[in-house]
Amino acid sequence: MNYTVMILGMAAVTVFIKAAIFVLGSRAVFPPLLQQAxxxxxxxxxxxxxxxxxxxxxxxxxxxxxxxxxxxxxxxxxxxxxxxxxxxxxxxxxxxxxxxxxxxxxx
Structure with a gap:
């Protein structure tokens, strides 16, 4: 049960991050140092x-x-x-x- 919750949590975080960047599009601006990294x-x-x-x-x-x-x-x-x-x-x-x-x- 704990593994299932952990995997679902990691999946939710991954989908949220990717969806946020996709929805924001070019409005998501990263600092130059982060872009380089x-x-x-x-x-x-x-x-x-x-x-x-x-x-x-x-x-x-x-x-x-x-x-x-x-x-x-x-x-x-x-x-x-x-x-x-x-x-x-x-x-x-x-x-x-x-x-x-x-x-x-x-x-």
Whole structure:
């Protein structure tokens, strides 16, 4: 029962905030510092999701070795991105390395 109330409360708060911004439209003006800080939210959330999956893919301790295909692919992705600055090339290269490492017997 407590979990249900908690989930419903979080849903209500989320809907209220989104609805308020939607209804107010351009009349909702944020201070410049807050606007700048909100620009970092997507990068921060994505980093918080991806880094634990790369460093500890099985949920245990960190796996900082060449037996971790996620880590190898992410290192390749960073290097390809730095070299080419092309998003699609980076994704394709990282996926190719990941699958080669995962299924090619390198682990």
């Amino acid at each position: 909100l620009g970092f939210v997507p990068v921060t959330v994505l980093t918080a999701i991806v880094v634990p999956m790369v460093l500890a893919p099985h949920g245990g301790g960190m796996e900082l070795s060449l037996h971790n295909p996620q880590l190898v692919a992410s290192i390749v992705a960073v290097l390809v991105c730095l070299a080419t600055r092309r998003q699609l090339v980076t994704i394709v290269a990282a996926l190719a390395i990941f699958f080669a490492w995962q299924f090619g017997g390198f682990t």
